[in-house]
Amino acid sequence: MFKVGIIGGTGYTGMELMRLLAHHGEAEVVEVTSRSECGQLVSDLFPSLRQVSGLRFSHPDQGNLKGCDLVFSAAPNGIAMSHARELVDAGVRLVDLSADFRLKDIGEWEKWYGLKHQCPELVAEAVYGLPEVYREDIRTAGIVANPGCYPTAVQLGFLPLLKTGLVETGSLVADAKSGVSGAGRKAVLGTAFSELSDSFKAYAASGHRHLPEILQGLREMGGGTVELVFIPHLLPMIRGIHATLYARLTEAASATPLDEIQSLYERHYRDERFVDVLPTGSHPDTRNVRGSNVCRLALHRPPGSRTIVVLAVEDNLVKGAAGQAVQNMNLMLGLDEGCGLSGIALVP
Amino acid sequence: MFKVGIIGGTGYTGMELMRLLAHHGEAEVVEVTSRSECGQLVSDLFPSLRQVSGLRFSHPDQGNLKGCDLVFSAAPNGIAMSHARELVDAGVRLVDLSADFRLKDIGEWEKWYGLKHQCPELVAEAVYGLPEVYREDIRTAGIVANPGCYPTAVQLGFLPLLKTGLVETGSLVADAKSGVSGAGRKAVLGTAFSELSDSFKAYAASGHRHLPEILQGLREMGGGTVELVFIPHLLPMIRGIHATLYARLTEAASATPLDEIQSLYERHYRDERFVDVLPTGSHPDTRNVRGSNVCRLALHRPPGSRTIVVLAVEDNLVKGAAGQAVQNMNLMLGLDEGCGLSGIALVP
Amino acid sequence: MFKVGIIGGTGYTGMELMRLLAHHGEAEVVEVTSRSECGQLVSDLFPSLRQVSGLRFSHPDQGNLKGCDLVFSAAPNGIAMSHARELVDAGVRLVDLSADFRLKDIGEWEKWYGLKHQCPELVAEAVYGLPEVYREDIRTAGIVANPGCYPTAVQLGFLPLLKTGLVETGSLVADAKSGVSGAGRKAVLGTAFSELSDSFKAYAASGHRHLPEILQGLREMGGGTVELVFIPHLLPMIRGIHATLYARLTEAASATPLDEIQSLYERHYRDERFVDVLPTGSHPDTRNVRGSNVCRLALHRPPGSRTIVVLAVEDNLVKGAAGQAVQNMNLMLGLDEGCGLSGIALVP
């Protein structure tokens, strides 16, 4: 049984890691740290874990993270980078759910996150944890930068299309909608029930931190210039991301039938158990992936238009965070990639 | 006091008309018809109208619609066209909240609505009821085709931009999201609480009935070819539409500063009391227009992009239906355009 | 036109006062204070008031509250009592929406609210602002203690029954459920969307601050000992209170038919325009009073039982707070009691 630790276990992604790992079978959470809650029973803070976990939060400086085989960091941005060097040197592998190791361009990172990076040399080594793209590198990585929730859906949705050269890469649009849990477990007026329920709005329309992360990925996929307009919105619901992706066929490719693109997607993801391409014309909903690690895709070509529309859904806390982190852990530890991830969506 | 009637008063738009007209002051609902509920007190079906309305539903064939100055049809598609000729001949003016008189191209209408049109000659006479565009024609119209909820938000959002020639009209995108009340008051599994709550999805991505209506309007505004991709989505909330509109600046116009476009919008809507242009960079939410007749717009230009993003919100039952219908009625009857429409959004 | 001021206008009740007073016609808000937002446009904080109010928040020490005819305090507990003496001395009348003047027993107040009361002598003078009980005293009061949201529903629901002596007053139960807006406009983890949505729980089951307020009222009504178990619950919705009230018929009265009690309620509230007694066996829902000042009541006698069940609903921000405050203001200023309160519930 592998021993794993969690840095910053009081947020939603930390909690979700504990849910997924509780019945994993090959890995066991032995350490969960929290500055604010240290000493407290995890199940006092999260009653869903009563009868499941007897762990107490430990102080990050006192817990035995170095005794773990692998550590997840579920802390806010800026924390993982302060632990990384020590863990790496102790031979402990790290899956970071924050943004600390996602952007290769340190200057860009510092601009968007407003912090000075503490270990740029480790960023260079870190592997971007999107298994459907970087699987082999992840197996041997010391540090895995677990992707953001939006970037997972947007990249998986555009990937096969970008590889073909069928679409204009200079005018991509990602209109993305997220459940409120993506904003984390915080006391903030903006995410109060009375402020958000029964309402809807865009946010950060003039620039969101996930844009450079998505662009970095799409550029690697498409092998060239990519221009993307990315507008995130906040949904009055807890879990789920829905990305509506628009890509214009090039003039040369404008006669390509949708069926051909559908086949392309099905072939591309044929061996991926966590990406599910629906029949052409489907409309995936977020509830059918709620709690599961699946990303669902569906393709459309609206009438009278040269645009391909990809609908992509996932649970932001699972495939968009903790589930993908466990998938990465499984790869890193040489386990079956789907271990602990067979949970079925909770519907209705 | 003008006398008004409502055909098909058991749906959400009929109900909303009664709410708005209850304290209108210049017009009074004297007749509400319903086949299924005739004889019943309106306030038995809609307890919010207890102490407000003592009316009973009358049978459409027996009620005295012809004694009214103006009649709203809030019935499903296909009903208004069966009443129109008789009303027009009796000198009664008609505001139709269904789609019966919206499309000038009868063939197109019959294709999308699956019905044979009963009075094409009246379609030619009917005026499209978007006061911000067709105000003068509305004043004297016999029949006003009240716009659909999506078309109102999308057209008001694109209008000033299309008039300028600054954007490419061949690649417009409207990613639109609607509250569930837009689907009407019906017993349908698809809009059951347990099927929709805490979830989100696109629908009709391969073609929605509102597309030809929007295109007809945009083409008239833009004076030429317009290609639009329109993807509607269903929000887990009752009221509200949010349209996120994408338009690419032409190469020639790509250096136009956002401020200039902002000024353009402010000037265009300066005298419109039901269109409110927010400061650049704002994110209007649907709750701040819930129950009010206002459509709010905000402009963005995402970093590193040639695309202008317009955020447009409205209450689908007010500015997107009954409120706009009352606004049209006011114009038709020579009343103050805002009469009965001063209601402030119910927040939180 | 009467001049009114609002102390602490950044919460939900302050906002709701401004919505209700915007089209009042006889009273006008001329001053809204806020320490945190002073100088800012009210409509910047509350976009629903754009195009409606041009006011700016003023600092409580600098605003001209003493120039008002009447002042509402919508600030948290403990603030109104610090302004009261000065206002009273200046001849300004005060409607306090907080708890500062609600409990006649100062010791009890200090125990529940954890503060030292600053003007016990004014508590003695203050009138409890439940117009259906204390209408005449309210007309001439200098200070009106506007009731809490739960106390309004519970007292109006029990009132006619307690006056009759038909029920055992030693075993009353009030199982009450409130929308989240009752917790105020605050950044608190406990009322975050992701913590409350799609969930339900009781709170303060071992003692809630509104219990002594309700008991004080019921004892005055029932003329004797009253024992009440009061359990509040938090609903995953914004507005609305539903109180389910249980009272056991005395043995002597156990054969009283429900119709007789129904008549009693109808007679009792016959002249009250803001209390609406539904036909026996009805189930009022909160949405049909959302945004309106009406409290709806319905009576049941479950089969095989000696218990009368009263269902009471209201909008916690209107009849449970700001609407009732305006009703009190109307009485105090000699205006029509319903002035500004004709708003119809927003349904759906």
Added chain:
Amino acid sequence: MFKVGIIGGTGYTGMELMRLLAHHGEAEVVEVTSRSECGQLVSDLFPSLRQVSGLRFSHPDQGNLKGCDLVFSAAPNGIAMSHARELVDAGVRLVDLSADFRLKDIGEWEKWYGLKHQCPELVAEAVYGLPEVYREDIRTAGIVANPGCYPTAVQLGFLPLLKTGLVETGSLVADAKSGVSGAGRKAVLGTAFSELSDSFKAYAASGHRHLPEILQGLREMGGGTVELVFIPHLLPMIRGIHATLYARLTEAASATPLDEIQSLYERHYRDERFVDVLPTGSHPDTRNVRGSNVCRLALHRPPGSRTIVVLAVEDNLVKGAAGQAVQNMNLMLGLDEGCGLSGIALVP
């Protein structure tokens, strides 16, 4: 591997059975019947089961239910009783999730359900499937009548208290609130999103079908006369039941400290893995049992009162239906009682 079948698999409880059994390990669903959907892939109707189940719905008359070891009936009331005789004669055991076998008094059953019972003799044999009370009888039962969702929470909540004789059994109150999924998967206006969302109401306050079922259980537990007022309410959320239970201590027992009653509950449920007694003064919420088979209880004694308040929560589709059915199946097949039921609540 045991073979199990499901009659009427298109509702929420059928779907939930398939979710729970998908990874059960000792039992496998081999047959799912549906008249309306026969021939269709289960995963086409329920996309959450894509990649999980390859089953197709079979026609109830053609499927091989008699080849199963055990059959669940998840069909509406009145269906299981038409299959029961044939299954019992074929040696197939039956867990019925409908009400067909719950009431021992056939006359009472026929009154509440409006049907003629087809096999009263099997009702006499059937065992009520509340394992915490009837575990030993369930092991050997041919037919298990799986309890209703409300009855499970109410009985588990009152049980230890009734066994003691400390409370007056003539004035019990159960104020119960249920998520909408309890109403089933149906196209009904009353459970439409726009009718229920953001609202709350009681229903069936003058008599609900679950009352006689609860009374039958409580009377057996308490060994005598029990009078219960039971008022169900509808919550604007999908899953979850919260029962707030009120029981008055007898005069003799009125001095019993709450701690003593707490100990009593803890002792009573010490060996029950699906009943979790929280520390005194806790407020269980429904989300922390969402998707899990746990019923949580907490005790309170409000100040100045002789009443014990029990708060009980469960997921109506799991411990209140499909989970409890699997628990019963495990007992009947000699498996570990918790097999397939270790799922942790999905929070947030």
